[in-house]
């Protein structure tokens with residue numbers, strides 16, 4: 015029988031250091047430092063995702079995070095160019111394609127906007143979409159990347175930082191505006207480099223919780239004629255209503271995909287063993303349905319592989335994407351065999367139960383939606399960062415799940431245990447974790463490198479219990 019595989023199985027960085035095995039506490043998110051740790055974790059991760067079955071890596075931050083200089087070519091030193099070339103070689107040596115994360119009019123233009131009134135509209139993080147000078151600058155960035163680096167495609171990100179709402183730009187509604195800038199950028203790349211893969215990600219296209227109305231589909235179909243993949247990520251719900259999806263995909267001239275329904279955004283400044291939250295089963299259920307609706311592309315977020323929940327989830331998802339008819343529990347067993355080298359069938363069974371039960375324990379005792387009225391210092395800090403649906407806030411369910419506050423304005427805090435759980439849920443979750451801890455300990459009899467891996471699982475669970483106890487002692491979170 016034919017395997018029911020996704021064709022474009024893209025691992026999404028997102029940023030250069032999001033899958034780093036050590037936290038970064040001295041720099042603001044998103045850090046784009048390239049040091050020895052970046053390089054060695056990069057090599058490890060590219061080897062891992064290739065073995066798991068991913069076909070490409072989509073990556074932001076090779077050159078800059080927010081600041082192209084006015085003189086575009088001066089963005090990096092010759093030393094950094096050598097390092098970036100080395101990272102790209104690492105990607106290609108593992109038979110992966112590099113999809114370069116390209117901010118379209120935004121993500122990279124903060125300094126230029128600040129210093130250049132000719133491209134400045136109403137948004138200090140996004141150039142005005144009606145100025146000729148902005149289009150010229152955008153093309154200069156593309157020329158620089160395309161002429162100097164061996165990229166295989168581009169991820170176009172136009173909406174994540176909002177948009178210009180000057181008098182000229184305001185004549186277009188959000189969907190038409192973002193699609194026009196993406197299309198204009200895609201056409202420019204196509205004209206110069208027709209063979210490059212072009213992907214558009216919808217992050218920020220609409221307020222979280224809204225859907226693209228069916229009467230606006232034609233604008234996306236138009237865009238679809240210029241690009242290869244349209245990723246409706248689903249940071250807080252997809253923008254294509256699930257019941258419309260099958261028909262939408264059938265009419266879309268390019269491929270449609272999501273980011274797997276649920277993912278953890280790696281906390282830059284956290285100890286990598288502070289959480290144990292595998293989500294393979296949840297994501298596999300979403301991806302199977304997506305496949306049946308006609309999707310053949312997706313991009314799934316990476317994370318630090320020394321977090322055992324992250325490693326096993328990504329390994330199983332990579333395998334699952336190669337044939338969605340596979341049974342998820344069989345893939346967890348494959349992870350026990352291949353990653354943990356557990357050859358004893360009874361021990362493998364305990365391992366499968368451990369990961370299955372850990373996922374259930376969290377999702378059975380947490381709320382999918384965000385709790386309101388939480389003091390800011392205990393929240394993820396994204397409420398004011400994004401636009402939220404005025405009519406259907408209840409639809410804005412992550413999707414993208416933050417464990418700590420994204421921008422790190424407050425001391426590190428396990429916001430996910432406060433924002434999605436109440437006192438009762440936390441007590442129950444803690445009890446379940448106690449059982450999981452016993453299961454993990456029972457597997458500490460296995461030897462070699464696997465012992466250290468099991469020990470990491472044990473420490474993760476202990477650390478979550480410690481966080482739960484800490485929250486239990488904060489009166490205002492236990493009303």
Ligand SMILES: [Zn+2]
Nearest residue numbers: 142178180183
């Ligand atoms: Zn404008």
